[in-house]
Amino acid sequence: MKLEVGLVVAPVSFPEVTQAQLRIYADASGDYNPIHLDEEVAKKAGLPGVIAHGMFVAGLVSERALKFLKESELSEYRMESFYTRFKAMTRLGDVPTVGGTIKEVTDRSFVLDLQARNQRGELVVLGSARFAKL
Amino acid sequence: MSHPNVGASAGPFRDQITSEKVRMFCQSLGMPERNTLPPTYLTVFRKGEFELFQKLGIPLSQILHTDQTYEFLVPIQIGDEVEFKTEVTQVLEKAKMQFLSFETEFKVENRAVAKAISTIVVRGL
Numbered sequence: 577m578k579l580e581v582g583l584v585v586a587p588v589s590f591p592e593v594t595q596a597q598l599r600i601y602a603d604a605s606g607d608y609n610p611i612h613l614d615e616e617v618a619k620k621a622g623l624p625g626v627i628a629h630g631m632f633v634a635g636l637v638s639e640r641a642l643k644f645l646k647e648s649e650l651s652e653y654r655m656e657s658f659y660t661r662f663k664a665m666t667r668l669g670d671v672p673t674v675g676g677t678i679k680e681v682t683d684r685s686f687v688l689d690l691q692a693r694n695q696r697g698e699l700v701v702l703g704s705a706r707f708a709k710l
Numbered sequence: 711m712s713h714p715n716v717g718a719s720a721g722p723f724r725d726q727i728t729s730e731k732v733r734m735f736c737q738s739l740g741m742p743e744r745n746t747l748p749p750t751y752l753t754v755f756r757k758g759e760f761e762l763f764q765k766l767g768i769p770l771s772q773i774l775h776t777d778q779t780y781e782f783l784v785p786i787q788i789g790d791e792v793e794f795k796t797e798v799t800q801v802l803e804k805a806k807m808q809f810l811s812f813e814t815e816f817k818v819e820n821r822a823v824a825k826a827i828s829t830i831v832v833r834g835l
Contacts, residue, residue: 604738630775
């Protein structure tokens with residue numbers, strides 16, 4: 577597979593975000609902020625309802641990046657850095673889809689820019705992963 | 711002049727990465743199980759940030775994560791005991807919101823292995 581600037585990394589959809597999944601994520605990550613777990617607290621805090629942990633969606637974005645590495649048989653690369661910016665909230669019932677584009681290629685590294693969108697096509701998370709040869 | 715909270719720090723803390731914790735983390739993201747650390751696993755080590763929110767009187771329900779950067783210097787392995795320390799590096803106030811940046815340095819056996827930079831916004835001050 578030839579790495580080229582502009583190469584499109586096909587969007588992949590993840591399962592619908594549920595309260596049960598966020599509870600499991602809270603246990604695994606140690607982030608028990610009640611805005612991710614309690615509808616009443618979330619609404620009192622001025623939010624539309626329970627929202628997903630930002631890092632939950634970032635985790636899906638990183639997973640898409642690793643899947644690209646695997647499906648492209650680029651096993652000689654490892655992730656050097658990972659950046660995410662949270663653009664909009666992900667609510668219960670939302671379905672995140674993550675795709676991307678190769679942004680930069682050098683002899684020893686490349687950068688994959690990623691976007692997570694919800695089922696309405698709204699941008700929720702921007703990501704950028706830099707990979708370098710081992 | 712920088713904000714008085716810049717420089718506030720928490721830690722160092724120590725935590726061992728076990729295959730059970732990594733398995734739970736992968737499962738929580740619906741990822742296949744693997745024997746390497748998922749990139750965002752470092753979020754498990756936000757203890758310093760949570761301690762600082764408490765120390766600075768910031769209620770968790772008022773914060774939203776805006777940015778996260780991880781730099782991986784040396785691969786961290788399952789079984790490693792990670793030492794980490796978190797510091798407030800920037801505080802910006804605009805339009806009744808406060809933006810806080812934290813830097814966390816990770817070490818294994820005294821060697822720097824990764825760095826995390828988180829920015830959060832405190833809404834409705």
